[in-house]
Amino acid sequence: MTQNRRHPLSALWHELNQAQDDFARWMGRMTGVTAGPELNVWEDEQNVYAESDLPGIDLAKLEVTVTGGNQLTVQGERAAPKIEGASWLRQERPFGKFVRVIALPSLVDADKVEAKYETGVLWLTLPKHEAAKPRKIHVKGV
Amino acid sequence: MSELVPNAAPAPPVAQARAATVTPRVDVLETEQEFLVLADVPGVKPEDVDIRFEQGEMTIHGRRPAGRDESPVDYHRTFAVAETVAADKITAELKDGVLTVRLPKTEAVKPKRIAVRG
Numbered sequence: 001m002t003q004n005r006r007h008p009l010s011a012l013w014h015e016l017n018q019a020q021d022d023f024a025r026w027m028g029r030m031t032g033v034t035a036g037p038e039l040n041v042w043e044d045e046q047n048v049y050a051e052s053d054l055p056g057i058d059l060a061k062l063e064v065t066v067t068g069g070n071q072l073t074v075q076g077e078r079a080a081p082k083i084e085g086a087s088w089l090r091q092e093r094p095f096g097k098f099v100r101v102i103a104l105p106s107l108v109d110a111d112k113v114e115a116k117y118e119t120g121v122l123w124l125t126l127p128k129h130e131a132a133k134p135r136k137i138h139v140k141g142v
Numbered sequence: 143m144s145e146l147v148p149n150a151a152p153a154p155p156v157a158q159a160r161a162a163t164v165t166p167r168v169d170v171l172e173t174e175q176e177f178l179v180l181a182d183v184p185g186v187k188p189e190d191v192d193i194r195f196e197q198g199e200m201t202i203h204g205r206r207p208a209g210r211d212e213s214p215v216d217y218h219r220t221f222a223v224a225e226t227v228a229a230d231k232i233t234a235e236l237k238d239g240v241l242t243v244r245l246p247k248t249e250a251v252k253p254k255r256i257a258v259r260g
Contacts, residue, residue, distance in 0.1 A: 042210060051209065053184035055239030081180060083171055090170040093182055120184035120239015 010105070017102055036074055036100025045134050048104050048126040054078075055120030056093075062117070066110035069129060074122070075099040106132035161205070161214040166241075168219065174253050177227065177245040183217045184239035185209070191236055193243065195229050198222060202241065226251040 040051045052074060054062070062076035080095040107129035114125040169180040183191070185206035192203040200223050206215040223229075223245065231246045 040210070049210075053182075053239070055182040055184040057238065081169060081171065081178075083173060083178065086171040086173045086178070088169070089172055089177075090168060092167040093169050093180060094167075117238075119187060120182070 013103060013105060020101065020103075036098040039072075039074070039100060039102060041102065041104070043105055043128075046128060048106060048108055048128060050122075050124040050126065052100075052122045053120065054117070054122050057117070057120070057122075059117060062122070064113070064115050064122075064124065066104075066108060066113060066126065069107040069110065070104040071101060072104050072124075072126070073099065073101045108132070161216045163216045163218050165219055166202075166204075166217045170221075174247075176247055177224075179221065179241075179243040179245070181217070181219065181241040181243075182239065183236070183241050185215070186217065186236065186239065186241075188236045191234070191241060193232070193234050195223065195232060198225070200232070200243070200245070202243065204241065 037052045037054055042049050050072060054074075054076070057076050057078055063073075065073045067073065075098065077097045078095045104126065108126040109129050112127045116123045166181040166183050168182075169178075171178040171180075179200075179202075181202060183204040183206070186204035190205040190207075192201075194201045194203075199220055201220045202217070204217040206217065208214045226247050227245045228248045232243065234241060234243045236242075
């Protein structure tokens, strides 16, 4: 079952992530690294899931890392189309390096993360760390 | 048979999630031989792509199935195509969410090298 209940701190998470993105975007303007792709993140009792549209990425240049148990980094590079003797008539698709860093809603087990890339979409399953899983507490009668 | 045949009962509404229409981002390139259209359509499988060429217009359409808490996405974009394109030779390929459409030019407009005799 998916948990749809809002985390009491979710508004704060959102704010923090927003601030981080704004900062990344601002930094990107100076370094040529664009603030990365949009990520959808949700969770159930066992896992955190993340999904991102990354069409046409060379997997050799895609890197997914989890640091400190709850910081997810997705970075990579998309090459511009190189076609001999071609002239551009329209150029809308972004290319170049990108980095996206987000804070996950709970601690995850970085060793057990599963990543799948299909139809240009990256899917991540990040199993929650034991400490972050809900525990049923047995109540003893007196 | 003198009875009036009643109109067929209206078909029951099809249970279908409302799809969101999205204009995919495209690159268009031109070489001496052809035009190339590259479109980002993440989440679309080859069997869900429909490309039509009609009266000087090419329409690309791709359906992305509904994701979690999201409605399906219809990628849709129309292009005016020059008469110099050989419509019967248009080909398309979909890989990793990028659709590549090749529109070869007709023989008449391709540049030709004229040999000069000494």
